[in-house]
Amino acid sequence: MTTALYPCQITHVRTRPIQRVFRYGSYLWLVDVDELPWVPLALRPLAQFRARDHLGGASGAGASLRSAVDTYLASHGIDLAGGQVLMLGHARVLGHVFNPLTVFWCHRGDGSLAAIIAEVHNTYGQRHAYLLHPDRRGRAEAAKTSTSHRSSRSPGATGCICRSPATVCGSASPCTSTTGPC
Numbered sequence: 001m002t003t004a005l006y007p008c009q010i011t012h013v014r015t016r017p018i019q020r021v022f023r024y025g026s027y028l029w030l031v032d033v034d035e036l037p038w039v040p041l042a043l044r045p046l047a048q049f050r051a052r053d054h055l056g057g058a059s060g061a062g063a064s065l066r067s068a069v070d071t072y073l074a075s076h077g078i079d080l081a082g083g084q085v086l087m088l089g090h091a092r093v094l095g096h097v098f099n100p101l102t103v104f105w106c107h108r109g110d111g112s113l114a115a116i117i118a119e120v121h122n123t124y125g126q127r128h129a130y131l132l133h134p135d136r137r138g139r140a141e142a143a144k145t146s147t148s149h150r151s152s153r154s155p156g157a158t159g160c161i162c163r164s165p166a167t168v169c170g171s172a173s174p175c176t177s178t179t180g181p182c
Contacts, residue, residue, distance in 0.1 A: 003029065003030065003031050003032075003035075003036075003037040004029075004030045005027050005028070005029060005030075006027060006028045006029075006030060006088070007025065007026075007027050008025070008026050008027060008028050009023055009024070009025055009026070010023070010024055010025075010026050010100060011023045012100075026090070026098075028088050028089060028090060029047075029049075029087075029088070029089060029090070029091050030086060030087070030088050031049065031086070031087050032084060032085070032086055032087075033064070033065040033066045033069060033085045033086075033087050033104075034066055034084070034085070036049050036065070037049075045093075045094055045095070046093055046094070047091040047092070047093065048091060048092040048093075049065060049091055049092065050092055050097075051063040051064050051065050051067070051068050053092060053097045053099060054068055054087075054089070054099075054102055054119060055068040055069060055071075055072050055104075055117070055119060055129055065085075065087065066085065069085050069104055069106065069117065072117065072129060072131075073106060073114075073115060073117075073131075076115075076131050078106070078114055078115055080106055080107065080108055080109065080114055081108060081109035082109050083106065083107040083108040083109045083110070083111070083114065084107045084111070085104055085105070085106050085107070086104070086105045086107075087102060087103070087104050088102065088103045088104075088105075089101070089102030089103070089119075090102070099119075099121050100120065100121055100122075101118065101119070101120055101121075102118075102119045103116065103117070103118050103119075104116065104117040104118075104119075113134050115131055115132065115133060115134070116131075116132040116133075116134055116140050117129055117130070117131060117132070118130045118132060
């Protein structure tokens, strides 16, 4: 798999107490979690992938994005048997990661799509992972209602619908090599 960059537009909507919408351009990396891109030492402050930034913040010796994905899936009774996992998300830049949404496409050893994980980070520093079970057409949907963070300016529950196609559309730009010293 060739690592690629996808331009995107991030939209954040608040509906209470008044409706506000923020939109800005960004980019997302599409990577195989087993073949993370090799970035030359001088450029590493500009792009790093760390397990602690995703799926519960795995850290310590041996922590990897792959182990974080496998651990999360195992807690839901899913074993990929070594199948490919593609991640669409933000890299850590200059020591920080802004990561409103990360999507993991999790394939079984035979190449079939087993599950999709959508991990959402909110503006309050919280994160939540949604396990999506794709249908035969590769589409998945999960409804969410949360009262985990209530602001005095925004009382009540928040809600969203998470829908995920099993494909990534758009114009990709090839980026760094996946070979070379780490």
